[in-house]
Amino acid sequence: MPQFAPLQNDTFLRALLRQPTEHTPVWLMRQAGRYLPEYRATRAKAGSFMGLATNPDYATEVTLQPLDRFPLDAAILFSDILTVPDAMGLGLYFVEGEGPKFERPLKTEADVLALRAPELGSLDYVFKAVTQIRTELNGRVPLIGFSGSPWTLACYMVEGQGSREFHTIKTMLYNRPDLMHHILAINAKAVAEYLNAQIDAGAQAVMVFDSWGGALADGAYQEFSLNYMQQVVSLLKRRRDGDPDSVNIPAIVFTKGGGQWIEQIADIGADAVGLDWTVNLAQARKLVGHKVGLQGNLDPAILFASPDQIRAEVHKVLDAYGKPTEGNGHVFNLGHGISQFTPPENVAAMVEAVHSYSKAQRAS
């Protein structure tokens, strides 16, 4: 069990746990990514996306890159949301310019019934990267581990790739809900074990990305996505084994396009709920009360605007949430991953604006 340096900036963790902070912490989904020239250089050395993600040295290098540029309040493991089904034997691969795909999607009932949660050993490259990143972070900021949600993993596992309309998986969902639940129960167990192993390896918070929950109908969302995220959350460790300093490891859940279900999402036992930019943060804060912190929700497209305009839009998001009070917490983020076409200097303007304006807000 590795030991790590004490944490110097725990603002992010305190905000998630609804404790007071001096400023609103900020990080960006996909902050280690293609918009950074240094990322593209490491990616070129690694040869492929999976070459990058499966090599702990490279994964550590790119995870730390955005922190060397911007005073972000958290690091997030560089990995893919689909490592778990890959370890189940489905054969994850990437085609340049397209999203992730699986060589062997679940096509038949026999495929579904043969599905097993993966041996965690086959995901060792992830846990090694977590430990190495946490070690090299040396206590600067907390490290976030993550996974795709059971439903989102299932979308790729059944469709074989991303989809606009999800015909294949929705046909299964409505015609063979028994098979759908069979997959989701296995995924929920696998995701929880995977996140717990990340926690043991050194992750100080975990996030579940439900990228495709928003494609589901009301009713189906609760039954086939939220339900299984709740199972994951209920199985998560709250502390790292054998580490007396590790307590209250917070969990964040994020359903893109799930703003209409925020009260139900806030009820599943997670510490914080991620929100996309369509949600009004003032209203969201009112709806969730003291149950959870909120994370979000700047439109990533705003980072294409001028620094002045970016500052104005950052202020709007912070004003919408309002000054955090006892029992509330806000983590600033985008409402979706940062675009590869974002000028890095615009990220600098955004981070600076979050820190300075949120400090001023607390003083007012």
Add this chain to the structure above:
Amino acid sequence: MPQFAPLQNDTFLRALLRQPTEHTPVWLMRQAGRYLPEYRATRAKAGSFMGLATNPDYATEVTLQPLDRFPLDAAILFSDILTVPDAMGLGLYFVEGEGPKFERPLKTEADVLALRAPELGSLDYVFKAVTQIRTELNGRVPLIGFSGSPWTLACYMVEGQGSREFHTIKTMLYNRPDLMHHILAINAKAVAEYLNAQIDAGAQAVMVFDSWGGALADGAYQEFSLNYMQQVVSLLKRRRDGDPDSVNIPAIVFTKGGGQWIEQIADIGADAVGLDWTVNLAQARKLVGHKVGLQGNLDPAILFASPDQIRAEVHKVLDAYGKPTEGNGHVFNLGHGISQFTPPENVAAMVEAVHSYSKAQRAS
């Protein structure tokens, strides 16, 4: 001014106007479309999508096709949401297997400032189709006219085609809101004139499709989409000139992905609000009270399931809305256009289930 046969089934209009009905009326977005073999036959004769849309005989033929198969409660003009910017000179064209595109998108400030609302004469093929369809309907059911919303038209006009992230138009929106408002004001005026001309030609209800409003951030949605739909609605005629039987022509507005803004959408003066499948109809009905009727919201993917399953899901939607009472109204529809891969017999099962279950509901 043509005169038309008296209407035999006004269930759809009464539901929109929150008057009592004997059953819940039903129609489908894109009901005249590729899932019907007879549509594909007419489309082949016409040679191209625009060949079909610009020929009133063909447009009439395909508009009536679904009504000959299913006892639907409304017809909708066969046309495209982008006819208005095409008439502005942007050059609408279609590439097989891709969405609509414009040859001359608005790329520069000069392009934007040169934009004018179109001469309605150049859209005469649409108004001729409306009159011919209404004549051939011979009073069976009401005819719906429609347009894209000012914001949705602008998305295509600026991006030049559909988009996943809307970088180009959002960059304009945040950096040059003045240009964005310039385009939207012209679009709003053009859309209102276009819908009013459809009303004069015989449309008995009109619908504004805001396909891309859900891509906007909270705040930006209200300023750049909802605001201009409100302008359109405020400019709409409530009756056809010179037709004493024409009163209270209802307007429906539909923002895909706009469920979180339903109370604000209900306030812009439209008679009904369309909802996608992510929205809980019981909650939506509570939020809008007696202000508007609701239209929706079955997930189109449900039409890939078995007839038994389709019936069960139709019942869920009708139960969610509940029995309409004085001052409420529900029009059954999908939450998005019907997929080209839908088996037509499943549509028959859906329509039958809506009619029979909603009659039973009223008797209970």
